[in-house]
Amino acid sequence: MNHDKEHLKTITEKIQNLPTINEIGRRIFALASDPEVSMGTLSHAIHQDPSLAARVLKVANSPFYGMSRQVDSLQLALVILGLNEVKNIALGLLLFKAIKKLNGNKSYDRTKFWFHSAACGVICRILGHKLSFRSEGTDFITGLLHDVGKIIIDQYFDSKFVTIFQKTFTHKPPMLIAEREILGESHEQLGRWLAEHWRLPETLCDAIMYHHELPSVETHAPIKDLRLASLSYIAEAFCELYNIGWDGDSGYSDIKDRRAWEILLSHQNAYAPKDIDRILTETLATFSEVRPHLLWL
Numbered sequence: 001m002n003h004d005k006e007h008l009k010t011i012t013e014k015i016q017n018l019p020t021i022n023e024i025g026r027r028i029f030a031l032a033s034d035p036e037v038s039m040g041t042l043s044h045a046i047h048q049d050p051s052l053a054a055r056v057l058k059v060a061n062s063p064f065y066g067m068s069r070q071v072d073s074l075q076l077a078l079v080i081l082g083l084n085e086v087k088n089i090a091l092g093l094l095l096f097k098a099i100k101k102l103n104g105n106k107s108y109d110r111t112k113f114w115f116h117s118a119a120c121g122v123i124c125r126i127l128g129h130k131l132s133f134r135s136e137g138t139d140f141i142t143g144l145l146h147d148v149g150k151i152i153i154d155q156y157f158d159s160k161f162v163t164i165f166q167k168t169f170t171h172k173p174p175m176l177i178a179e180r181e182i183l184g185e186s187h188e189q190l191g192r193w194l195a196e197h198w199r200l201p202e203t204l205c206d207a208i209m210y211h212h213e214l215p216s217v218e219t220h221a222p223i224k225d226l227r228l229a230s231l232s233y234i235a236e237a238f239c240e241l242y243n244i245g246w247d248g249d250s251g252y253s254d255i256k257d258r259r260a261w262e263i264l265l266s267h268q269n270a271y272a273p274k275d276i277d278r279i280l281t282e283t284l285a286t287f288s289e290v291r292p293h294l295l296w297l
């Protein structure tokens, strides 16, 4: 029997306060959704968690972040990258670390899943930077959290997850099709509900929702930024094409999806549709440089 929408939404809300986020994390989390927060307050809060502060700087200085100079302090990162970008990187890292601590089903390979998620974050960032997409750090978090709905299903709908997983393994339908059939909703929808409850930016919630299927032109889903959604769609397809990590899904995303590329190429002049293969090759080359260092995320 499928769960109804309200029931699924209620369960998803339970994960709103992650038990794995400590007091300092909670403070950063609260500040991140405060549009009035100052650089000084945010910097002070992040410094309370030295490991988070170090990881924020590591991200800012990683080859995938595209910085032209070394960023050796949080203050400098705030000046160069801007408050929203640093806020989003910190929030993404905080949430990613917290959900990684949740226990899951033994048959679902979490190591490969986390690698897939981290890789998607990095690929969204590499592609976003290449295509002149200024997303204030939401590209990176989108990739990190795009499949968070699967963690909710694994954590709160254990027996359904096993059935979904077995069906996907045996009959090979894309996982989201099996989720809709067996649970009633897909991991994209659950991920979106959770992101909304975390008060993540609306563009990010939409990108999580549409990372396997962009909203059709006909339905005109009220989506604020189709570029972020297209980025998450292509990053997902990229991971599948080049076998990067594993999320249980296959055969659903098309790396050459015309609409996604039209949207991604529409706000820049450096690349044309004929350059898509080159973009993918260059992205893979940058990703290969970063790949050995991804596990610290």
Ligand SMILES: [Fe+2]
Pocket (backbone or CB within 6 Å): 146, 147, 187, 211, 212, 247, 249
């Ligand atoms: Fe997915």
Ligand SMILES: [Fe+2]
Pocket (backbone or CB within 6 Å): 116, 146, 147, 236, 247, 249
């Ligand atoms: Fe994925």
